[in-house]
Each structure stands twice: as structure tokens, then as C-alpha cells.
Amino acid sequence: MFGKSSHTFEINYIYQNDPRAVTYDADVGSLSQGAAARHLIELHNGDAENSLVMPDADADEARLLEQADVMDITDIRVTRVHKQEKGETPGHYKQP
Template structure:
């Protein structure tokens, strides 16, 4: 079984400071992957699926979409094994 890591993400959502943790199998979490998880968290329901980045979106496109939807200043703390 793959090792699982807890990633703590600090970010701004519509200019409000927030934190979220994700348990993932990757030890390193690039900013665009964190942004994708945050987009899914905030906008992943069926009504908003059209604003989600596509599977083949480039990292900079994901970051731009997050910024347009009010997610910015994404910072990830080093992962800790679960």
C-alpha cells in the first residue's frame, strides 16, 4: 500500500484566509495540483462543473482559473506521513 501524506494548504478564498488539509499519496504537492484540489473543494459540484479546468489543462491554466474564481496565495507546508 502506498504511503499517504497530509498536506496543509494555506490560501485566500475571496480575500479570506483559509486552511485545508488533504491526504494524498504524493510527498510533494505542486501549487497547481493544490489549486486543482481547492477548485474541486469549492466548485466541484455538478452545477459548477463547466468552470473546472479540463484534465489536459496546463499548470498555468489551472492557476489562472483558480485566480479568476477567487483562490489565490496558495502555500503548502511540507507533507507529513500519516
Template sequence: MRNYTLEYLFNGEPRRHIFEFEQLQLPVHEAAMHLLQLHFGDAENSLIMPAADATPAEILEQAERVGLTQIKVVDQPG
């Protein structure tokens, strides 16, 4: 397993969250999807989440619309 620290802004405020995944790389658009799930996964309005067939650019655009910006993936092997 690998730990990935995500550094990002949520509504302009710096945030940091650590996820643990088996995958060797975590592209920024996948990180954005995980952050969307973290912050909005329990929301009653499922329209916040991108469509299942959304492109990486569409995922990042959706994240930006709801306040998730400047997403950076920091790999921490573990």
C-alpha cells in the same frame, strides 16, 4: 500517507484546508485543482473546472478567476 495543509485566500479571506495524499510532493497547481474541486466540485456549472489537458499555468489562472489566490502548500509528514 502525507498530510498537506493548504493555506490560501478565498475571495480575499484566509483559509486553510488539510488533504491527505500518498504522493511525496504536491505542486501548487495540483493543490489549486484540489481546492477548485473542494469549493466548486458540486457546482452545476462545470465550466468552472479547468479542462483535463490544462497546463499548470492555466489551472492557476482559473483558480485565480474564481477567487482562489496565494495558494501555499505546507507539507506535514504523517
């Protein structure tokens, strides 16, 4: 918040055979597939009564992806979204 820059990521994935996309803001410069998988698991199952489906806090990348696959969250792709500053116009829109 103060002095920290926030980065936006787009996460594309398939959930129960349905392609989906969400945006995610983070204070890190890159977001791994495992971190994205943790976010998606929490997004789709965070209010589940059975906490056994949630991964451990110290779960590694492979375990997070495995857990996501069990929960039918697959094909996770993470792309960093570059924010355009207010008032900036892309060059191809500028007149000579």
C-alpha cells in the same frame, strides 16, 4: 492503501478575501501549487451546476493557477505535514 504511504499537506490560501487552510492527503511525496489549485477549485465549486468553471483534466500548472485566480482563490501555499508516529514524543519533552 496497501504498501502506499499517504502524505498529508496543509494548503493555505485566500478565498474571496478570506484566509483559509485545509489539509489534503495524497499518495505523492510533493504537491504542486497547480495540484493544490485543482483540489481547491473542486472543493469550492465541485457541486456547481455549470461545469465550465472546472478545469480540463489535462490542464497544465499555469492554467490551473489562472483558473483558481478567476474563481478568487489566490496566494496558494503548500506545506507538507510530517506526521508523528503514535507513541513518539518530541525530544524537547523528554526528561534527562
